[in-house]
Amino acid sequence: MTDQNASHPPLLGAHPHDEHLSTHMIHHGYTPPADFQAPQPGVFKASTVFFPNVAAMRQREWKDKSAYTYGTHGTPTTFTLEERLCSLEGGLHCVLTPSGLSAISVVSFSVLKTGDHVLIPDNAYGPNKVLAEGELLAFGVSHSYYDPMNPADMAAKIQSNTKLVWLEAPGSLSMEFPDLVQMVQICQSRSVLTALDNTWGAGIAFKPFNLTGNAQLSVDFSVHALTKYPSGGGDVLMGSVMTHDEALGLKMKLTHMRLGLCVGANDVESVLRSLPTLALRYDAQDQTARALAKWWQGQSACAQVLHPALVGSPGHEHWKKLCTPQGGVGYAAGLFSVMLDPRFTQAQVDAFCDGLSLFKIGYSWGGPISLVVPYKLESVRSAWPSGLKKGHLVRFSTGFENIQDLIADLSQSAQQNLIF
Known part of the structure; x- marks a missing residue:
């Protein structure tokens, strides 16, 4: 029978001073060569940092x-x-x-x-x-x-x-x-x-x-x-x-x-x-947001589109001055809001958001999936902004879905839920 109380022999190896294995694994002498380059930088995790002296x-x-x-x-x-x-x-x-x-x-x-x-x-x-x-x-x-x-x-x-x-x-x-x-x-x-x-x-x-x-x-x-x-x-x-x-x-x-x-x-x-890929992603989501914002401009359910790059949106000229200094289309991110007609009820607006399939309900933005959130603007502002029409504010963040698929998603939910 094996003696359960017998101690194991020391784990010695062919390393300096015949250190115990656990000590050797911690204080191993190998250092990898420094000249290593790859597309991504190394990941260093540390609380303790060693000093030579x-x-x-x-x-x-x-x-x-x-x-x-x-x-x-x-x-x-x-x-x-x-x-x-x-x-x-x-x-x-x-x-x-x-x-x-x-x-x-x-x-x-x-x-x-x-x-x-x-x-x-x-x-x-x-x-x-x-x-x-x-x-x-x-x-x-x-x-x-x-x-x-x-x-x-x-x-x-x-x-x-x-x-x-x-x-x-x-x-x-x-x-x-x-x-x-x-x-x-x-x-x-x-x-x-x-x-x-x-x-x-x-x-x-x-x-x-x-x-x-x-x-x-x-x-x-x-x-x-x-x-x-x-x-x-x-x-x-x-x-x-x-x-x-x-x-x-x-x-x-x-x-x-x-x-x-x-x-x-x-x-x-x-x-x-x-x-x-930041610049590429920013540009792609910007283009999608502009396309969707322009689509909303043609919808009777929309009282106002809030997107800095659109003429008539509050502060458009300031955006143009700062973000298109050499002309061109400039940049405007993948974020915009729409003011839905005040004749809708809040329940209708919420149902419209719930009825979307590709747009997920969630905070934040800048990710790969398009998002939507309805807000009660009056609850977070001291007074109703002078440049905004009355209505129900809904904010959209564009992801990387196909533009036509996103428009189809908006259209189907609007037709089902935003009815006068």
């Missing part, structure tokens, strides 16, 4: 990307994505965050303190407003909402303690395109910082740090929900904050560090893999 541990600096100290401060994988995003949008310093909203919070927490005031456009991404009404207000930071289509209203609401003005182009649901150039000029003349939610522009439609080809005409921060176009798959949550200012870059990085924000290496890998 104590002196190096004490001297290393992560804030300028010259060295590695700890996983939350960056790895070759995250540094690579940050630098590629800087190339995309034109910034100099970038940090990655777990979501678009967390990116917004990094900006606010970096530059605002008790007693400060922040201005937010009334058509901003809803959670940005909720953050101001929640944590920022609790921390003693006041806020006001301004008319995004009226630079004079924004200017009039800048107070002596206003430290930050948020900008959004176009508006989150109603798609108005503001006069970004004039708004940035006003803020610069008043020494007020600007932060732009550039998720829609994605670094493709226009450059936030070089508006209209003028490097001096620039926002101070660009926030990007990488969840959308940079990911492109509808399966990654991530955000970024970017600036081209050295002092703001340091503030941003320190706040990011103190909040303990970081992202998973495999999520970074997914975004890095998608970036090479």
Whole structure:
């Protein structure tokens, strides 16, 4: 019989000092050759980072990307994505965050303190407003909402303690395109910082740090929900904050560090893999959105189409100035809204959305599948926007389905559910 209490012999092998196998597997001496190149960069996962000696541990600096100290401060994988995003949008310093909203919070927490005031456009991404009404207000930071289509209203609401003005182009649901150039000029003349939610522009439609080809005409921060176009798959949550200012870059990085924000290496890998096709995907979804928006213009059920590239849509001339500086068709993303006739009931509008087959009901955008969401605009705006007709707002995000198939899907559900 086998003695159950007998100990196993030590697992020794042909390796230095006859180490135990478990020790040898951890401290194996093989290092692969460094000269390896492939289409995709390597994926480095780490919390602990090794130092060659104590002196190096004490001297290393992560804030300028010259060295590695700890996983939350960056790895070759995250540094690579940050630098590629800087190339995309034109910034100099970038940090990655777990979501678009967390990116917004990094900006606010970096530059605002008790007693400060922040201005937010009334058509901003809803959670940005909720953050101001929640944590920022609790921390003693006041806020006001301004008319995004009226630079004079924004200017009039800048107070002596206003430290930050948020900008959004176009508006989150109603798609108005503001006069970004004039708004940035006003803020610069008043020494007020600007932060732009550039998720829609994605670094493709226009450059936030070089508006209209003028490097001096620039926002101070660009926030990007990488969840959308940079990911492109509808399966990654991530955000970024970017600036081209050295002092703001340091503030941003320190706040990011103190909040303990970081992202998973495999999520970074997914975004890095998608970036090479970003321009192609953006253009394809843009073309589909324009085709669908024009189709809606010919439908009696539609009171108004909200798409910056369409003549007559609120802020079209501002979009044209910023996104088509050399003429041509420019870029406008795969996102648009329609205002369905007010004679419909909310139940009919909801039934129309439920009746769609190819369009899935879901938040976010920029992924491969087309999406639809009905919104009650009056519940998220201080007042009904002057440039919008009354009705029921429905927002569409285009994926990569065939345009004619999408039109057929819209048509069949409209015929069944949007009946006077």
